[in-house]
Amino acid sequence: MATLRIAGGRVLHPDLSVTEGDVLVDDESGEIVAVGDTGDGDETLDAAGCLVMPGLVNAHCHAAMTLLRGYADDKPLETWLREDVWPVEAELTDDDIRAGTELALVELLKSGTTAFADMYFSMPEVAEAVADAGLRARLGHGVVGVGKDEDDARADHEESLAFAREYDGYADGRVQTMYTPHSLTTVDEALLREYVPAAREAGVPLHFHANETRDEVDPIVDERGERPLEYADDVGMLGESDFVAHGVHSDAAEIALIAERGTAVVHCPASNMKLASGAAPIPAYRREGVTVALGTDGAASNNDLDLFDEMRDAAMLGKHAANDASAVPAEAVVEMATAGGADALGFDAGRIAAGKKADLAVVDFEAAHLTPTHDAVSNLAYATRGSDVKHTVCDGDVLVRDREVLTLDEDAVRERATERARDLVARAE
């Protein structure tokens, strides 16, 4: 085996304590071998002046939406999707998705993100891009029934399942898949009842948008006389390996239900604030024992993919909504962005300990805005930016060294994305 020693820094442990020490990883198994006084490795990655932390996990994203960054802002979800986003998305080609995804991957890697969940179209392109870039992902083809006849809607579900079956375990297992009906209001009940069991049979988890806005919750309550997550449970959509995005407007009974089922929630505070969707009851989820992860959502509703921003937003929004400065503390958001995300996505990562996946971010703490370090966890939650990440390691491989992405040509990726975005928007107009 060939080993890599991430040397000379301080290490963030699973209990969020910090000590000086090295991390030794095996680049063949892609696992952490030892932490602390590790002895030499075949290679060394310099972490002097840095904090070595678990790679961040972006648990809800639409990566190629980077092409729509800044295209339509300042509107609520329904209007934004129907008037702006869906008409442009109808014009997306495989090459567009590839270009937009690669742009996202550069941004994710440079800001220390080693794993993400993606729900979008042309997912084989996304899987290829992830395979080449070297990070980890759980991928699903998003199914939307709105504006489609039954045959087309059925074909969308079939495509989601076919992709999930074919690509699960791709890229040496770095790519895992999922079945991703878009939401409870944009996918027809009869087809859900047919395809959810098929996804169970295929052994892939479910991921969908739920309780994001009041406008989405109210019609379900009016028509069915039950809460959205009760409906989802009745269809069998709340399994232990499943995870829902947003969960903003969940009531106490829904929170208790999701806790009992073991389904995780992905909190997307920036998207929720930008689209004025509301503030998710994160303290209540955590109190009930629900696994909470963090997601950026697409770059068109954020408008970046920096999970350090997301940590700070989660803490700030949580306090603001609860009118309580102790709500959603620094430790909670760091845990959500690392171990919580890995648990939600079903990856054995998110913690620096022997036997865990060697997915790491090395954050340069020698910066004015990170001085002094009274408390490293506080710095991570409240003062660190994605651009403070110096090296990123995934599956034991160095993907970013000294702030340079080794697996993608950043300039070429930016150029391609700029061109593709310009042509895409022109076609849609």
Ligand SMILES: N[C@@H](CCSC[C@H]1O[C@@H](n2cnc3c(=O)[nH]cnc32)[C@H](O)[C@@H]1O)C(=O)O
């Ligand atoms: N196959 C589907 C595509 C669904 S991908 C997932 C969808 O989620 C959309 N999306 C992005 N952000 C959000 C959000 O915050 N809430 C709901 N949908 C979103 C995104 O634009 C994309 O259309 C189709 O034929 O339309």
Ligand SMILES: [Zn+2]
């Ligand atoms: Zn979304």
